[in-house]
Amino acid sequence: MSTGVAIVGAAESDLGSTGLSTLGLQTQAVTRALSDAGLTLADVDGIATTGVSRFSATQLADHFGIVPTWTDSTFAGGSAFEMFVARAAQAIRDGQASVVVISFASNQRSARTRRLGGVFEAWVPEAQFEEPYDPLYPASYYGMAAQAYLHRYGGTREQLAEVAVAAREWALLNPEAFRHDAGRITAADVVGAPMVSSPLTVADCCLVTDGGGAVVLTSLERARDLRRTPVEVLGYGERTTHTSFTTVPDLTVPGAAGSAADAYRRAGITAADVDVVEVYDSFTITAALSLEGLGFCGPGEALDLIADGRTRPGGALPLNTTGGGLSYCHPGQYGVLLLVEAVRQLRGDCGRRQVRGAEVAVAHGTGGILSTHATVVLGVAR
Amino acid sequence: MTWFTPGEVPPADEMTGEWWDATREHRLTVQTCGCGHRQHPPRAVCTGCGRTDALTLVEASGAATVDTYTVVHRAPRPDVATPYVVARVRLAEGPVLLTRLMAEPAIGDAVTVGWVDLPDGRALPVFTPARPDEETP
Numbered sequence: 001m002s003t004g005v006a007i008v009g010a011a012e013s014d015l016g017s018t019g020l021s022t023l024g025l026q027t028q029a030v031t032r033a034l035s036d037a038g039l040t041l042a043d044v045d046g047i048a049t050t051g052v053s054r055f056s057a058t059q060l061a062d063h064f065g066i067v068p069t070w071t072d073s074t075f076a077g078g079s080a081f082e083m084f085v086a087r088a089a090q091a092i093r094d095g096q097a098s099v100v101v102i103s104f105a106s107n108q109r110s111a112r113t114r115r116l117g118g119v120f121e122a123w124v125p126e127a128q129f130e131e132p133y134d135p136l137y138p139a140s141y142y143g144m145a146a147q148a149y150l151h152r153y154g155g156t157r158e159q160l161a162e163v164a165v166a167a168r169e170w171a172l173l174n175p176e177a178f179r180h181d182a183g184r185i186t187a188a189d190v191v192g193a194p195m196v197s198s199p200l201t202v203a204d205c206c207l208v209t210d211g212g213g214a215v216v217l218t219s220l221e222r223a224r225d226l227r228r229t230p231v232e233v234l235g236y237g238e239r240t241t242h243t244s245f246t247t248v249p250d251l252t253v254p255g256a257a258g259s260a261a262d263a264y265r266r267a268g269i270t271a272a273d274v275d276v277v278e279v280y281d282s283f284t285i286t287a288a289l290s291l292e293g294l295g296f297c298g299p300g301e302a303l304d305l306i307a308d309g310r311t312r313p314g315g316a317l318p319l320n321t322t323g324g325g326l327s328y329c330h331p332g333q334y335g336v337l338l339l340v341e342a343v344r345q346l347r348g349d350c351g352r353r354q355v356r357g358a359e360v361a362v363a364h365g366t367g368g369i370l371s372t373h374a375t376v377v378l379g380v381a382r
Numbered sequence: 383m384t385w386f387t388p389g390e391v392p393p394a395d396e397m398t399g400e401w402w403d404a405t406r407e408h409r410l411t412v413q414t415c416g417c418g419h420r421q422h423p424p425r426a427v428c429t430g431c432g433r434t435d436a437l438t439l440v441e442a443s444g445a446a447t448v449d450t451y452t453v454v455h456r457a458p459r460p461d462v463a464t465p466y467v468v469a470r471v472r473l474a475e476g477p478v479l480l481t482r483l484m485a486e487p488a489i490g491d492a493v494t495v496g497w498v499d500l501p502d503g504r505a506l507p508v509f510t511p512a513r514p515d516e517e518t519p
Contacts, residue, residue, distance in 0.1 A: 129423045133481055
């Protein structure tokens, strides 16, 4: 099935430690993605972005001198961009926009803006009932989820570390990856790294880098006249589960299961049809829980699924083929780069890290503290 | 109990004032609805039935079990000593609280409420290992 909407352009901004401004990086991402699509700013009438300012899409429209007929500034952490694909597809089908750019950029590494404790507005309940206990946000939530998961299913930290080990293997094949030249790592390296919030060490946690990306969407009909092979939006789904550390009864059960089920149903596929998987790996546990939610295995089976190098280059389940947030790039809200890589894999643009014959890809974003979950299924006829 | 010094805790509002007032007497309460639903933190609406007019605070036993925890090794603010234990504990009454524990527990351990007094007279509930006669069944 198809939604009748396609991604026709995709690009990264400069990544890593850039010394550039957020709007400068946004400009790189958007203009490069439009150039990839063979379109210009004059063609754009829809903007979806977040993390720019309080008025994110408004700010970006002003920056580019555009008066959009449709915008979306939904703040849903790293999953916002997969949600934007759904909204953009709906807007394009409904005729409210014809060419939508979804983008994000951050200079958090250069600007040193990341805070270990996160940001709690003084008027939310978490500021009264949670922040006084000094949890790291989001690391302590993921730490508690990992602790609960390993306890419940009897896994080891070394097994979970495979997420980071496999990510590094992919990064070695990606010249843009922050850790491209950093060499292989072992599970022992991961568990032996300095502890952040147990059982997660610094090597279980994503990078803190600058970076950004953009994708351009239009109708499939128009896409057929553009320069690149259209990548069809086949399905999407989302779940929003909580903001508090204490709302969810069981930290080992992520909302990803619902978002994926909806996306697969719209696309008319199952997990078995997916050739390449790009999931949010803010932490090793995030990716493990997402794989279960996405139906690649049952609850409690992710550590067996990823064993024996199955998600490494050449493995049966190619996962996070850039090197992921763990070894490639993590600008704070990483979800747009999941889409960029899924598109590139489906077009066959990925050089040494290309998954041969990839026809169906999943991009799955996670925001906050396993708070928001959004799945996009993309496909291409090769 | 003075084993950690909390940072500034924001003032209560009309939804949470009564809960915080109980902490001044070291009483732990749980918001309970006429429908039987229990929830934390206290709020203006019952997430079980949607009513806004049947919520009251009921005294909790103080007994809980460790749902999960993490040992934090990096300080989110300058004057907090590491490492320390942050945990989710499930009250015998049902709701889950975020809290501190004095030492690394095991998941499932029985714990009981204790208090860290705040400079403004309120107190933060923290949890310590339960004595055998206090263990929840």
